[in-house]
């Protein structure tokens with residue numbers, strides 16, 4: 725089965741990072757994720773991320789650096805999840821795809837019910853920001 729490329733933003737506002745809970749009716753409903761989405765034909769990863777964040781969250785961010793990529797095999801197919809560290813100047817409270825948003829400390833990330841593909845990214849982030 726094809727590998728689907730998904731981009732996500734690790735969006736910082738000061739020391740806190742944004743995670744979003746997928747709406748119940750979506751795939752992986754109820755799981756928390758870093759917001760983003762599927763890369764479309766003809767888009768770069770960065771263009772795709774900026775587009776998704778505006779579409780879903782009406783959030784304009786600065787992409788600071790490419791962070792960490794991971795491949796995860798779900799029952800219905802595999803995704804490659806490409807993450808970027810971003811900074812946001814404003815805080816958003818509404819999403820078209822999520823029913824809750826939370827700004828959390830990096831060290832607390834694994835206490836949330838993250839989408840399985842996001843767990844290696846969260847672990848890497850905790851390692852990077854520890855001490």
Ligand SMILES: Nc1nc2c([nH]c(=O)n2[C@@H]2O[C@H](COP(=O)(O)OP(=O)(O)OP(=O)(O)O)[C@@H](O)[C@H]2O)c(=O)[nH]1
Pocket residue numbers: 730731732750751752757758759760761762803805821839840841842
């Ligand atoms: N945006 C995003 N998607 C993720 C993450 N982790 C993860 O496994 N995914 C999965 O990657 C796929 C693409 O995400 P998406 O946000 O574009 O989903 P979508 O609404 O276009 O499609 P879908 O609802 O049909 O699955 C979804 O199946 C989603 O569950 C993540 O951190 N961010």
